[in-house]
Amino acid sequence: MRGIIFTSFLDFLETELGLIGSERIIIQAELSSGGAYTTVGFYDYKELLQLITLSSPALNATPNKVSQKFGAYLFHTLAASSPQYFDGKKSCMELFEMINDVIHTEVKSLYPEANPPQIHYERVNPSTALLHYQSHRCLGDVMLGLIEGAGNYFCESLEIHRKKSNETGSKEVFTVIVLHKTKKQGARNPI
Numbered sequence: 001m002r003g004i005i006f007t008s009f010l011d012f013l014e015t016e017l018g019l020i021g022s023e024r025i026i027i028q029a030e031l032s033s034g035g036a037y038t039t040v041g042f043y044d045y046k047e048l049l050q051l052i053t054l055s056s057p058a059l060n061a062t063p064n065k066v067s068q069k070f071g072a073y074l075f076h077t078l079a080a081s082s083p084q085y086f087d088g089k090k091s092c093m094e095l096f097e098m099i100n101d102v103i104h105t106e107v108k109s110l111y112p113e114a115n116p117p118q119i120h121y122e123r124v125n126p127s128t129a130l131l132h133y134q135s136h137r138c139l140g141d142v143m144l145g146l147i148e149g150a151g152n153y154f155c156e157s158l159e160i161h162r163k164k165s166n167e168t169g170s171k172e173v174f175t176v177i178v179l180h181k182t183k184k185q186g187a188r189n190p191i
């Protein structure tokens, strides 16, 4: 998994726990990579799961909730790092439509080692879409947080339902309904 996901997680931890609190988690994790992540490197995604599990007590949240909260944080990291995908977009739906066929496809061609999830987009009506998530990493909670992050970014109130298609969570369907704009879209919103 690309290093930007890991560096974003460490930034998230530092925001939540402060520098000392986040360092404590990294030391505790005894990661095989050593935890000195770079945005351009590649790391085993299991290290991310390890960091999520270890930070859960300090964050006073279940690992699922930590993953979800991190997903919302990650969205803003990705938006800041790849403005070309966001310029001119006014709604989540315009972005969701591009995840699979444009964004993750370009990620894959730029970084052949990357293995982004399949996120098939299906428009049901003007305000509703289904996002069919498929990944061996089973990061549906991160996916949920990313969708919430998108709602926050575009100032849209979303109703989100999720349904696992199998036991492991490697396949899930997210139903996203855009209810209304919360305010005029502007600069980055607090998460």
Ligand code: HEM
Pocket: 001, 002, 003, 004, 005, 078, 079, 082, 085, 095, 096, 099, 103, 104, 107, 113, 114, 115, 116, 117, 119, 135, 136, 137, 138, 139, 140, 142, 143, 146, 147, 150
């Ligand atoms: C709402 C929008 C997005 C959603 C829902 C989404 C979903 C996800 C999820 C759930 C993952 C975790 C990996 C997994 O589940 O297997 C992921 C990974 C990733 N995403 Fe996206 N993504 C979105 C937007 C973006 C954007 C804007 C970028 C910008 C370049 C991006 C680049 C990546 C990269 C680099 C990875 C790591 C893949 C790897 O290294 O194997 N995504 N995405």
